[in-house]
Amino acid sequence: MACGTETEAGSWPPGAKRQHFMVGPVRVLVATNSPELAGLIRQRFRLLRERRTAERPSQSLSIDLRECPDGCVPEARMPDRTLFSCVEEVRGWYEDDVLCMAGPGVHIRSRPAEGWAHVTIGRACVEAKPRLLGETLVPFLLFELLRHRGLYHLHGAALVRGDRGLIIAGPTRSGKTTTAVSLIRRGFACVADDDLFVQAGEDSVRVYGLPEEFTLAPTAAELFPELSFLTGRPPCGDGEKRSFDPQQVYGAAFAEKCAPRVLVFSSSSGGARAALTPLSSAEAFVRAVPLSLLIALDRSIAADHAAALKHLVEGCACYALSAGRDLRREPWRLLEMLGMDTP
Numbered sequence: 001m002a003c004g005t006e007t008e009a010g011s012w013p014p015g016a017k018r019q020h021f022m023v024g025p026v027r028v029l030v031a032t033n034s035p036e037l038a039g040l041i042r043q044r045f046r047l048l049r050e051r052r053t054a055e056r057p058s059q060s061l062s063i064d065l066r067e068c069p070d071g072c073v074p075e076a077r078m079p080d081r082t083l084f085s086c087v088e089e090v091r092g093w094y095e096d097d098v099l100c101m102a103g104p105g106v107h108i109r110s111r112p113a114e115g116w117a118h119v120t121i122g123r124a125c126v127e128a129k130p131r132l133l134g135e136t137l138v139p140f141l142l143f144e145l146l147r148h149r150g151l152y153h154l155h156g157a158a159l160v161r162g163d164r165g166l167i168i169a170g171p172t173r174s175g176k177t178t179t180a181v182s183l184i185r186r187g188f189a190c191v192a193d194d195d196l197f198v199q200a201g202e203d204s205v206r207v208y209g210l211p212e213e214f215t216l217a218p219t220a221a222e223l224f225p226e227l228s229f230l231t232g233r234p235p236c237g238d239g240e241k242r243s244f245d246p247q248q249v250y251g252a253a254f255a256e257k258c259a260p261r262v263l264v265f266s267s268s269s270g271g272a273r274a275a276l277t278p279l280s281s282a283e284a285f286v287r288a289v290p291l292s293l294l295i296a297l298d299r300s301i302a303a304d305h306a307a308a309l310k311h312l313v314e315g316c317a318c319y320a321l322s323a324g325r326d327l328r329r330e331p332w333r334l335l336e337m338l339g340m341d342t343p
């Protein structure tokens with residue numbers, strides 16, 4: 001992924017600024033008339049602005065953010081049954097091929113198949129909930145728009161060394177970031193440590209990522225002497241984790257993409273020793289589906305989404321990892337367990 005410079009936008013929203021970035025072969029444009037929202041988008045996709053990509057845009061999509069005075073946010077007629085809920089009482093549903101979302105001070109209308117989303121948000125909501133758009137709603141829309149461009153979200157970390165791509169998929173607090181840091185120290189580059197996008201071709205699968213700052217709890221940071229400075233930083237969000245830019249510590253920490261060869265489904269365990277169990281493609285597929293955000297949201301592309309996951313698991317050696325206390329102390333030992341400990 002890469003992000004370009006900010007330029008004057010067109011007529012919608014009025015007086016907007018535009019920010020460009022690339023997700024694999026897809027060019028994304030985010031436009032807003034609000035300096036505060038523009039700043040949130042810059043921060044959310046900050047690492048994209050520092051990269052260049054070899055991919056040439058083959059498709060594009062746009063997200064337009066309009067801040068308006070309080071009381072001017074369009075009121076949505078909520079259906080009797082909504083498909084999903086986000087945070088802050090935001091509800092969503094599909095009307096034919098139109099994705100609608102609404103909540104206090106927020107109105108969203110999108111046609112993912114056409115590659116656009118319009119977001120209207122009241123001034124009071126911008127002031128009271130500044131992280132709602134940048135950290136939740138815009139990424140949610142981005143993931144859904146990308147699905148209609150053949151890039152399917154997977155919650156996991158992806159690392160690559162040479163031509164060997166390793167994916168560690170799992171829920172929050174399953175040790176993905178700790179393992180990613182450990183492997184970066186051993187010559188791997190990180191595609192992303194949280195949000196991945198699977199693109200399946202006829203003969204190959206590629207995985208792209210959304211590079212972000214890493215977040216680690218103080219106990220995990222103690223494993224790495226070079227991260228001792230994190231103890232002096234305030235927590236990010238509502239938890240105990242501290243954030244840092246891995247590029248500032250490890251140099252060229254990120255890779256643009258990888259061709260996955262090994263897929264590990266990680267979970268924490270209270271045991272003393274870690275266990276690694278081979279999985280069949282069918283078993284791996286069952287584990288991948290819950291970690292692939294939005295797979296059931298739009299029925300029109302659910303089959304394509306599932307087919308991409310099927311290509312992924314069939315092209316990888318798949319394992320279930322139960323991470324014991326030994327692996328939490330020495331996360332790099334995962335390479336030994338996988339037989340990937342030699343460059």
